[in-house]
Amino acid sequence: xxxxxxxxxxxxxxxxxxxxxxxxxxxxxxxxxxxxxxxxxxxxxxxxxxxxxxxxxxxxxxxxxxxxxxxxxxxxxxxxxxxxxxxxxxxxxxxxxxxxxxxxxxxxxxxxxxxxxxxxxxxxxxxxxxxxxxxxxxxxxxxxxxxxxxxxxxxxxxxxxxxxxxxxxxxxxxxxxxxxxxxxxxxxxxxxxxxxxxxxxxxxxxxxxxxxxxxxxxxxxxxxxxxxxxxxxxxxxxxxxxxxxxxxxxxxxxxxxxxxxxxxxxxxxxxxxxxxxxxxxxxxxxxxxxxxxxxxxxxxxxxxxxxxxxxxxxxxxxxxxxxxxxxxxxxxxxxxxxxxxxxxxxxxxxxxxxxxxxxxxxxxxxxxxxxxxxxxxxxxxxxxxxxxxxxxxxxxxxxxxxxxxxxxxxxxxxxxxxxxxxxxxxxxxxxxxx
Numbered sequence: 001x002x003x004x005x006x007x008x009x010x011x012x013x014x015x016x017x018x019x020x021x022x023x024x025x026x027x028x029x030x031x032x033x034x035x036x037x038x039x040x041x042x043x044x045x046x047x048x049x050x051x052x053x054x055x056x057x058x059x060x061x062x063x064x065x066x067x068x069x070x071x072x073x074x075x076x077x078x079x080x081x082x083x084x085x086x087x088x089x090x091x092x093x094x095x096x097x098x099x100x101x102x103x104x105x106x107x108x109x110x111x112x113x114x115x116x117x118x119x120x121x122x123x124x125x126x127x128x129x130x131x132x133x134x135x136x137x138x139x140x141x142x143x144x145x146x147x148x149x150x151x152x153x154x155x156x157x158x159x160x161x162x163x164x165x166x167x168x169x170x171x172x173x174x175x176x177x178x179x180x181x182x183x184x185x186x187x188x189x190x191x192x193x194x195x196x197x198x199x200x201x202x203x204x205x206x207x208x209x210x211x212x213x214x215x216x217x218x219x220x221x222x223x224x225x226x227x228x229x230x231x232x233x234x235x236x237x238x239x240x241x242x243x244x245x246x247x248x249x250x251x252x253x254x255x256x257x258x259x260x261x262x263x264x265x266x267x268x269x270x271x272x273x274x275x276x277x278x279x280x281x282x283x284x285x286x287x288x289x290x291x292x293x294x295x296x297x298x299x300x301x302x303x304x305x306x307x308x309x310x311x312x313x314x315x316x317x318x319x320x321x322x323x324x325x326x327x328x329x330x331x332x333x334x335x336x337x338x339x340x341x342x343x344x345x346x347x348x349x350x351x352x353x354x355x356x357x358x359x360x361x362x363x364x365x366x367x368x369x370x371x372x373x374x375x376x377x378x379x380x381x382x383x384x385x386x387x388x389x390x391x392x393x394x395x396x397x398x399x400x401x402x403x404x405x406x407x408x409x410x411x412x413x414x415x416x417x418x419x420x421x422x423x424x425x426x427x428x429x430x431x432x433x434x
Contacts, residue, residue, distance in 0.1 A: 026078055029069025032433035037061040039155045039426050041106050046419040053418075057107040057116070058090040061155040076130040082140055083123040086155045086187070091116035107155045109188050120189045124159055134167040145176060146236045146255070147208045147226035148317060151324040153332075154186045158322065161191060162206075172214040176224075180206040185321035196231050197318045198281065201264070201271035205229040206317060210236070218242045230263035230272055232283040232315045236326075248296030253304075255328065257287040259315050276312030276339045277373035285310040285339065291328045293347075298354030302347035304328050306336065311373070313338050329367055332386045332408035333420050340373035359392040372414050382412035402428040 038060050045053035064083040070076025092102040094114035104116035111117055126139030141160045142150045151158040164178035181204050182191040193202035210224025222238040234257060241252045261283040264272040273281025291304035306329050308314060314337035316325045329336035329343050336343040345367040352360035365386040372380040386408045393401045404426040411419050 026068040026071060030067060030434055032064070032066045034431040034433055035063040035065065035428065036431070037063075037155060037426060037428045039107060040424065041154075042423040043106060044421045046421060048418040054102045055104070055106050056090075056092060056102050057088075057104060059107045059155045060087045060089060061085070062087075063156065070128075070130050074131065078128045078130070080126045080128060080137075080140070081123065082159065083121070084156045084159075085119065085121040087119045088116050105187070107187060109185075120187070122159075122184065122189050124161070133169045134165065136163070136165050138163045141178070141180070143178065143180075145208065145210070145224060146222065146238060146257075146326045147210070147224045147234060148180065148206070149324045149326050151186055151322050153324075154322060156186055158186045158324075159184045173211055174213075175209075175211040177209040178207070180208075180317075183317060183319055185319065187321065192319055194228060194317050195319055196228065196274055196283075196315050197313065197320070198273045198275035199231060199265075199271060201230070202319075203229040203231065227262060228315075228317065230269075231261075231265045231274070232259050233262045234259040234315065245294070246296070248294055251293045251295070253289075253291040253293070253328065255287070255289045255326070257285070257314065259283055259285045259287075259310075259312075274312045274315055276310075277375065279311035279339065282312060283315050284312045285314050287314050287327065287337075289328045291345075298351040300347075300349040300351075302345070302349075304345045304347075306341075306343045306345075308337065308339060308341045311339055329369070331365065331367060331384050332406060332424075333410040333422055334367070334382065334384050334412075334417075336367055336369040336382070336384075338369070338372045338414065340371050341369045342371045343367055343369040359394045361390045363388045374415060376415050379413045379415045382410065382414055382417065384408060384410045400429065402426070404428070 040058045043055040062085045066081045068078040068080065070078045086108065088108050091104040091108060104110065108116040109120050124140030126137050129136045139161065141162055141164055142157065143160065143164065144150065150160065160180045161182045162178060162180035164176065167175045182193055184191050193204045194206055195202045206226065206228045208224060208226040210222065212220055212222045214220050219239065219241045224236040226234045237256045239254045243250045265274060265281065265283055268280055268282060274283045286309045287306065289304060289306035291302055293300055293302035306327065314325060314327065317323060324330060325335050325337055327335060327337060329345060345365065347363065347365040349361065349363040368383040370381045374380050388406045391403045393399055406424040408422045
């Protein structure tokens with residue numbers, strides 16, 4: 001059998017090309033990788049009454065990512081595919097077992113009997129078209145935008161389904177327009193419609209548009225607008241500036257979100273509420289932040305501040321199974337996104353390449369949030385400490401093997417938030433197939 005026969009056949013079927021034309025146009029410039037991730041997860045809830053308060057799981061993840069080239073001509077056509085598989089190595093007993101010592105469900109979906117599934121998988125496709133530097137994608141998406149960012153904090157990454165157009169045809173300007181219909185859970189084989197924390201009703205439309213413009217070589221500004229049907233409308237303004245200071249560099253990252261009620265949430269219909277304090281479920285939030293990071297000779301020191309105002313928590317797509325918010329405070333455990341919360345953060349990192357150990361990096365972060373709106377006296381503060389060490393093998397049989405060790409502690413006086421200690425150990429390797 002000739003090489004690329006299967007991919008060529010798929011391409012011919014999709015685009016009506018001859019077998020050889022499809023092979024030449026789509027496969028010649030294609031890329032394929034197999035990313036593997038061995039993930040150990042340990043979470044100890046140090047407060048609260050729910051028992052057991054301990055979770056410990058271990059799994060192996062595989063992500064096959066195929067990206068085709070484009071057909072020839074003024075309109076180039078192509079397709080991408082992402083296949084994901086998670087295998088349970090260890091998890092603990094059923095959630096219904098009375099004498100269990102730990103709870104499953106952090107890395108794997110649960111079967112109907114409360115036991116972690118032996119494996120879970122999903123496969124997704126995206127058709128794509130390109131004219132000059134403008135690309136249309138329809139199908140699976142993994143956006144990394146201020147108004148929507150996919151989560152990659154567990155065994156398998158989160159994916160979305162929808163359509164997106166991105167364009168770089170205007171000099172110094174990148175534009176993005178899209179619509180999301182569904183989101184996957186990071187520990188699920190299925191897709192669900194969308195909601196936010198606090199809401200129980202799901203909707204099938206999240207629209208967004210915006211762009212990033214390089215005003216100068218060192219200054220990039222951004223504006224995005226997003227709307228989650230029947231929940232909220234959101235405006236985002238941002239700017240990133242780099243300034244050379246001697247042998248070092250100062251990076252300034254400014255972000256501002258303005259989020260307000262929309263549709264059923266604005267009408268305060270049941271099931272469409274947003275988490276917050278004394279807000280009747282209505283989305284009402286402004287989030288302003290500034291992060292300053294100075295880097296020199298392998299060292300980096302970051303200092304930041306974030307202020308949330310309004311009566312609701314910061315809104316973002318969150319189906320309750322793990323999500324990422326584009327906030328400078330989004331950390332290993334907490335997000336510090338509560339109504340009224342004011343957060344200071346400090347972050348230090350060191351790249352040991354400067355000390356003669358290439359591939360080794362370490363970071364430490366500390367965040368403290370105060371002034372959380374709450375009806376409970378004194379329940380207005382929380383802090384988190386994150387420690388992380390990463391190493392990528394530079395040579396030998398294990399070259400490019402990645403090792404990541406992460407520890408985090410969260411302590412909170414906020415009602416409903418438990419104190420947590422968490423450990424993650426990750427081994428990762430990427431096989432380049434093409």
